[in-house]
Amino acid sequence: MTWTPDYPRALPARRPAGHQPRAPRWTLGLDAPTSLLTSDYLAVQCGDERAGAVAEFLAAARASHPAGDPDAPEAWELLSHTDETGAYNLVHLGYWRDATAHARWLRSAPLARWFHGLDAATAEHGAWHEVVQVPPERAETIYSDPRRAFGLAACDGTRMVSMTTNGYFGAARDRLPVSAIDPLEPAGPHRRRTPPVASQRRRLRAECGHHTAVIRSGQYWQPATGEQLADYEEVLRPKLMAGMDHLRRAADTAGTLSLRVLTSLDRESLRPLRETSVLGHFHSLAALEEWAAGHATHAAIYQHAIEKNRRYGPERTVVTWHEVFVLPRTAAFEYVNCHPGTGLLPYAPTVLAVLP
């Protein structure tokens, strides 16, 4: 038995009558009722991975997971991202099912203290911290393979549950329990800040709009060899990256707030793994859906993945998955001496300066 919030439908599901998905898929089950799910992205932003700040960040990150600490994240990862300006971003990503443990960790963990102790006026690097926190009714997940736990699914007290709410446009929305009672509409327009906010040498918060949608969409091909490895790296990955380039280039019309391709790293050696994830923030769930439903780049990815799944079945060694969260208005995105293209800064309806 797993626990999922469940509402009698006031709004119709998108599932077509009689739909049977062509591919088996799994979703996250929670073993017990849970009030808030938290993903916490905390990063250093600098010239390259040899910067002194990276060593400091890593030391603090590694010291933030003492054995037996009940407040430490239940799952954590290190990821890197080279952004459009060429800046190197090293990201600590933690997941919690207990929001109070998360709040305490933010007060006590060396990594959080490092972040809060930075002086934006004198720091020789940037840093950012984005907290995504929602009740389970505002979260949905999908995995193409149940044999490995990705993202939030790496927390204790979770499991992979087979499902059939997949394989049609609108399935992601249908998987969000709150979509039964709420159309998840934004309240205002998607509008780029002009001029860009002066973010260097400052500690800023960006407040997102009502019903901002956040996706972490993952690709894992560590076990792939031969034909499947070549197919992923030479065919599917370029299609995926073309889609991401489109979402970034057309951000003003596509409703993209931020899009980062993250490379998963070995936590000890920092060696890049054959694992990536796209962290995307969108003006609304509908913006994300419109791309998925209408744009050629998504169709190419989708068709290719379906074909390969059919061909290889359980021998498929490329796994795709995602987790989506729909946020209420929140000012939980903080940027210290970052460039103005970082995270939600370019599109945030409200930007605030943290007072000392």
Place this chain on the structure above:
Amino acid sequence: MTWTPDYPRALPARRPAGHQPRAPRWTLGLDAPTSLLTSDYLAVQCGDERAGAVAEFLAAARASHPAGDPDAPEAWELLSHTDETGAYNLVHLGYWRDATAHARWLRSAPLARWFHGLDAATAEHGAWHEVVQVPPERAETIYSDPRRAFGLAACDGTRMVSMTTNGYFGAARDRLPVSAIDPLEPAGPHRRRTPPVASQRRRLRAECGHHTAVIRSGQYWQPATGEQLADYEEVLRPKLMAGMDHLRRAADTAGTLSLRVLTSLDRESLRPLRETSVLGHFHSLAALEEWAAGHATHAAIYQHAIEKNRRYGPERTVVTWHEVFVLPRTAAFEYVNCHPGTGLLPYAPTVLAVLP
């Protein structure tokens, strides 16, 4: 049938075995599943009620409820509060069951536009805006009489439901559905900001700590006459006000963040009604409970109310009620050119300046 979120208990209830309450009480029932409940307090702060800003505020408030507007609050009130500095605060309080309607109202309503259009540097008055928004699992209510709809209960799609989760210490916690799975602990200490934040001529946000508890506790004696009127005004009210004075004076140790006694006003004439409510913000639910369980001022109020209820039964013309909300960390409290004792400014763990 009403809808209430409900979790299998992971934490024990506080209800003593075999408890039967001495007095009948009611709680709010929702006719349909609801994702977020919103109370929105928006106020002008000035020398007295004759200030020009009050007229502007009132005109904007009255223009913010056009007939048939689906985004306007489902229930609204005007209240006044003279604070410790002697400043007059006129408050528009709105309630919504639809967070998107609320978010849209904040973009379009004349009152919200008045607030957002204020220039903190030149305004001759202050203004503040506090949004309390939680899923129903983080809300609880109690009413001593079901015949009149107070606060959130004035929204459509709600009703009074008889209950027996009352009459013992811990009942308020037991009525919070999330308390079945979460002890609702704060993450950090209760600490006054020293020195006070320089809030004049600035537009600031105050971010509350994790699990801040907000109570609106109401007193209604409009229909009271004779003995019951005299008893309320001469005996019970002084006891209540003594309790409130204690919570304000001992704020540093009692965990009080803010405490305002609001007088309900006739929406047309602004004449004070025989109706008040105490709007209190506390560091934690436990801080609120400790006062209720342990302090003489609360015992005096509680015993007196129980006695009078038993004596008058359904003829009792003094009604008491409250609504409590336990918040996640949020920066949804904004202050424009207010004095530094306003709202959450004195105790907020983080204060931010809104950038133009």
